[in-house]
Amino acid sequence: MLKATGETRIKEMTKIDFDKYEEFYAKRSGEMRSSVMRDLMAVVARPEVISLAGGLPSTESFSRKMLAKIMHDVSMHESAAALQYGPTEGFDETKQNIAKVMAAEGTHVDIDDLIVTTGAQQGIDLSARLLIDPGDVIIAEAPTYPGAIPSFTNFQAEVIQIPLDEDGLRTDLTRKEVERLAKNGRKPKFIYVIPNFHNPAGVSLSLRRRHELVALAKEHGLIILEDNPYGQLRFEGEPLPNLFSLDNDNNVIYLGTFSKILSPGIRLGWVAAPAPLLAKFNLGKQAADLCPSTLAQMMVNRYFSEARWQDYVEKVIGVYRARRDVMLAALAEYFPEEASWTRPQGGFYVWATLPGYLNSVDLLALALEEEQVAFVPGSGAWADGVSGANHLRLAFCGVPQDKIVEGIKRIGKVIREQMELFRALGG
Numbered sequence: 001m002l003k004a005t006g007e008t009r010i011k012e013m014t015k016i017d018f019d020k021y022e023e024f025y026a027k028r029s030g031e032m033r034s035s036v037m038r039d040l041m042a043v044v045a046r047p048e049v050i051s052l053a054g055g056l057p058s059t060e061s062f063s064r065k066m067l068a069k070i071m072h073d074v075s076m077h078e079s080a081a082a083l084q085y086g087p088t089e090g091f092d093e094t095k096q097n098i099a100k101v102m103a104a105e106g107t108h109v110d111i112d113d114l115i116v117t118t119g120a121q122q123g124i125d126l127s128a129r130l131l132i133d134p135g136d137v138i139i140a141e142a143p144t145y146p147g148a149i150p151s152f153t154n155f156q157a158e159v160i161q162i163p164l165d166e167d168g169l170r171t172d173l174t175r176k177e178v179e180r181l182a183k184n185g186r187k188p189k190f191i192y193v194i195p196n197f198h199n200p201a202g203v204s205l206s207l208r209r210r211h212e213l214v215a216l217a218k219e220h221g222l223i224i225l226e227d228n229p230y231g232q233l234r235f236e237g238e239p240l241p242n243l244f245s246l247d248n249d250n251n252v253i254y255l256g257t258f259s260k261i262l263s264p265g266i267r268l269g270w271v272a273a274p275a276p277l278l279a280k281f282n283l284g285k286q287a288a289d290l291c292p293s294t295l296a297q298m299m300v301n302r303y304f305s306e307a308r309w310q311d312y313v314e315k316v317i318g319v320y321r322a323r324r325d326v327m328l329a330a331l332a333e334y335f336p337e338e339a340s341w342t343r344p345q346g347g348f349y350v351w352a353t354l355p356g357y358l359n360s361v362d363l364l365a366l367a368l369e370e371e372q373v374a375f376v377p378g379s380g381a382w383a384d385g386v387s388g389a390n391h392l393r394l395a396f397c398g399v400p401q402d403k404i405v406e407g408i409k410r411i412g413k414v415i416r417e418q419m420e421l422f423r424a425l426g427g
């Protein structure tokens with residue numbers, strides 16, 4: 001049935017005159033593009049594919065009974081309000097729960113400094129919408145979150161990416177870049193940074209660099225856009241303070257989400273920001289979607305009042321830690337010695353580096369075709385879409401342990417075959 005519908009749709013599409021609409025598109029829509037992860041989602045949904053591509057939380061770990069109870073209670077006791085519109089900034093109760101989540105990471109936030117969004121992704125999009133004019137510079141890490149790149153390029157930003165290493169963003173190079181831009185009379189609109197268990201690189205920004213970045217923002221009057229979906233998912237080591245809590249000059253916009261500590265399906269995230277910026281976020285959100293889902297907020301709020309949310313986070317941390325360990329062991333066994341990879345202390349991702357002559361887009365095509373296994377090619381994490389092609393993002397979060405081992409084994413095989421071919425061709 002599904003197949004038939006798909007085929008009919010393709011037949012219909014071939015009849016459509018695509019050029020007919022060209023004259024209607026806004027100029028900036030020419031810059032719109034898809035993120036590599038979204039493109040991959042369709043391919044990797046095939047049941048025969050082992051996907052180490054998507055950053056999919058282990059939602060099967062959430063208690064079905066608890067979900068049923070929450071849904072039942074919301075429907076029986078709060079149905080009218082749950083089905084109604086709500087305030088643009090979200091319910092106070094939701095914001096109180098968000099403040100609890102941030103407090104667990106050592107960050108104090110006043111609920112008046114929060115707006116509830118449709119995932120952290122909306123926080124990225126609204127930030128771009130509010131702050132970027134065509135041609136503006138923004139600074140991001142190299143690599144950066146592939147899903148953020150379309151948000152920035154949609155608004156025609158010039159994205160300058162600064163390398164990171166095992167201690168996160170190179171703040172020395174960031175300072176140099178800010179100074180170079182200043183000499184040319186330019187200033188970045190913001191510095192986008194993922195300080196904890198980076199997507200895709202798996203690394204965290206060191207404490208020293210956190211202080212340096214906040215100091216740089218203060219010195220040059222810059223905005224930092226801190227995106228922190230993974231901070232709660234620490235497997236080991238000491239938690240580090242968020243940039244939002246280190247900043248004493250109102251320079252940080254903080255993005256959080258329930259996606260990785262509860263569920264991405266409920267689509268709830270938040271922005272914490274200084275009051276004048278927050279007022280603009282509110283206006284942007286009104287235009288985008290009026291308000292966050294009331295139904296989703298009520299479910300989250302019931303969950304927070306019924307259960308200890310941190311117990312669930314502890315549970316999934318256990319799942320992810322074990323999966324990370326299995327992936328690291330499999331990499332050591334099946335990847336060639338010319339490859340290297342990060343050893344994340346939390347989060348979802350391992351970032352692998354292959355010899356420079358290998359291209360992970362080509363490898364992905366082979367891996368899918370010959371071995372039915374997927375990963376995210378590194379170039380998706382660069383705004384130019386071509387740099388970083390010898391890297392792979394390997395997600396250990398959403399796949400059972402046996403499949404992680406099998407997936408890494410298969411990717412290792414494809415890599416070795418390509419390396420042998422390169423040698424045979426005299427490389």
Ligand SMILES: Cc1ncc(COP(=O)(O)O)c(C=O)c1O
Binds near residue numbers: 258
């Ligand atoms: C760094 C980063 N930011 C934002 C998001 C989007 O999260 P949300 O589901 O809250 O929209 C993700 C999702 O993977 C992410 O990794």
